[in-house]
Amino acid sequence: MILEVTPQSAASQITGVLWLIPAAPIVASGVIALLKQPHRKFAATLAIGSLSLSLLLSLIAFGHVFAGWARGAGVREIVDFTWIQFGGARVALGWLLDPLAAVMLVMVCLVGLLIFIYSVGYMAHDENFTRFFCFMSLFAGAMLGVVISNSMLLLFMCWEIVGLTSYLLIGFWYQKPSAAAAAKKAFVTTRVGDIFFLLGIVWLFSQTGTLLLYHRGLGSIEPLALAVLLTQHAGLGLSAAGAIGLLIFAGAVGKSGQLPLHVWLPDAMEGPTPVSALIHAATMVAAGVYLVARVYPLMSIGAAPGGSTAALTVITWVGAATAVFAALIAIAQNDIKRILAYSTISQLGYMMAGLGLGGVAVGMFHLITHAFFKALLFLGAGSVIHGCHDEQDIRRMGGLRVDMPLTFFTYGIGMLALCGFPIFFSGFWSKEGILEAARGWDVSKGPFILLIFGALLTAFYMTRQISYVFYGYWRGHDVAHESPGVMTLPLAILAFFAMALGIIGTPAWPWFHAFLDNHPAKFDLHVFGEFNLLVLMTASSLIVILGIIFGWRVYGNKSPKPETFDAIEASAPWLWTPLHNRFYVDELYGVTVIAFYKWWARVADWIDRHVWGAIVADVAWLFSLWARLNRFLDVGWVDGGFDKTCEEISEGGGLLARTEDGRVQTYLRILAVAVVVLVAILLWSARP
């Protein structure tokens, strides 16, 4: 589905100050960076206050866009400014406000704010409280910058800052070697994706002459430019548009943890839980999905009616494969956060597949609902960890529904939303949209099968997790206790949204899709009468319930001790081992990429020490040789010559001095000789 091109209206007041939305948290971050650690209250207030301001402005912007939509006039407002000018060429940056940006802004600000409030409680015992809020604010600002950016360059800059803050926050407890390594891994892995992203940007700029996405018809993803890109061939049967789209998608693969660049996400759980919730569940990883949605026109141009472009096909398959791959691994993990991490990867795969199969609205809807219930799950996991005195192994928990009822209740809601339990949970409706699009995909039914299978797995592993953590009996140390109000309140709010958001995306009233695609939304319950839709809904509901029952059968109240095998491990170790070891992907990278890199580093070091170092040493040796030669010449010839001359002069002087021996007779003799000589000469000359 291609977004209709609406005339770009003049920027309204809210769009004029839209830049405040990312600027406020960034400024807050800067101020907090200058504070000393004891000023915790002030730092937290500043962070939460700035994000509240951003939320307020986002709501106003959303309202503005909504009003425009309600009027039937689509809103896309742009504000551009020139950043650098070299001669005639100028680098323009800018921001835009349209429905896509508006919903994303509200989601990021809301979820972010709730997590900030949660963090006040969660990080209360940490001594680096202010540093935490400094980085979190910076992240929030950068993420919001990605959302509103109209220029690929500005987007990339904010993208990189987001990556930076992710690194800083994953390695927040940098004294832990595992945390430092995980941060490095995250940064390097996403970097691999970013290289392709940058290549895509450069290519786009070179072909369209502008980095702005929308610019009064001249933007790089507006029809004029797209038509040009479509006609250029880029090899492998792709047009330039498709190739650029795939390059940009590569960036999203890194950031959103798709196969094969997913390896950093599970390790990123080394960071504090609020970080995992905000960055690695709700927002940063969603940035990749948002990016694909943003440049969707690039990916979708040239599609035959009813068919798909090469770029979208690739995206769909990658997404579907990731969804199943990660879900399989999640079954065999024992760390509460790691299960959720793999779940996130899996759901991101769903989102990507949704974008490829059904378009922007389908994928974005799942992104929005996922943000809420995944944040809820992570915060709930954080609450569990906090209550179990920093225990993260699910085999050492159990029976928490009694000890931590609020957490259990909200966590249960989140779990059901994630599984896609029918009707009342938002996850059901968003996943439904994806499955419907998959079923209707003419290119292949493969993604559909994969996604259905993935839904089954999702229900299974979430049930496993719930039964380990909340059912059975307590296997940990000390006594578990419920978390304080400052932590459970955000959980409640998020739980509410996890349920309520489903309403805006049901087929009966597809408000979300209408809003994004800019056509009126009609409320029509008769949609449910449609046979195919009913079948699909029933089928997916059955799958979910089946998965839950299956999971309960295997795990239920059993609560195996850590020393005993997991149920699957005991019955089917051939299945368990590869799943538990995450399909050995990390190990594969270790022996290929990393090993190569280490070898290359050794080679470079050898060259540095033995070639360049040798050259330097040789030059130095030559210089010392030269110095020695100089010294030899100086001492031997110059000094020696000089000394010798002085000696000779001295000797000569000595010789001459002998004529002045002070003895009269010597002088007389000389006189006589002189006289003789003179007379002789005289006489000789006077010869006749």
Next chain:
Amino acid sequence: MTGFASPLAGYLLVAALLFAIGLAGALTRRNAILVLIGIELMLNAANLNLIAFWRFGPHPEALTGMMFAIFSIAVAAAEAAVGLGLVISIYRHTSTTELDKINRLKG
């Protein structure tokens, strides 16, 4: 050899020989007084030369040679006096009359 028979040459040769002897003495003897003696001999040889030329010259009545010789004698006497006085003075200071040892002006 015709010129050799003339008396003048003879006198001149005697004077030359005396001069050379005086010079030899002045150059080879160690004692300062002997050097002065040698000098006196040299002066006398010169005087002889003068008188010989006066005698055998074209105008003997001009008295030039005679006067020269007389004055030379007078000056020689004065010089001998001063010279010997010097020798005595040096002897007093350095207790020696050996010329080899009187080399304070060396260098």
Next chain:
Amino acid sequence: MSPIFYILAALTIGGGLAAVLLKHLVHCALAVTVAFAGLALLFLQLDAQFAGFAQILVYIGAVAILIVFAILLTRGSELPKGGVFSPTWLVGLVIAAGVFAVLGWAVIQSVRTVPQQITVPTVTVKDIGNALVGRYVLPLEIVALLLTAATIGAVIVAMHQKEGPR
């Protein structure tokens, strides 16, 4: 050349040689006196009576005495160690011989061409006296001055100096 000449020449030369060659200083002084005498006789033979007598008066009467006095006052009677001749006497001899050679050669070369007067000059003492105060009055005065200065100088130089501040 009259035989007188040869005898007198031999006397003079002999005296001179003896003066230079003898070891004892006093013998040398006496020998040089003989040489002076020989010279005086030669002057007389050359009809330069005044010069001859002046020679005897001045040289033998004053200079030789002076020499003897000097020998006396400088303990010249003692023989020096290491010989009376300097170690490099040959060099001096050679130089003297060279001088004689040159002079001799000059004499032999030139006397051939010089015309020589044989007539005896008629010069009286009166003539000499007239010349002294006439034509040669200036040299006379100067020589007088010279002699005065020399006398005074010799006395001062040879005077026994009191030990004063140096």
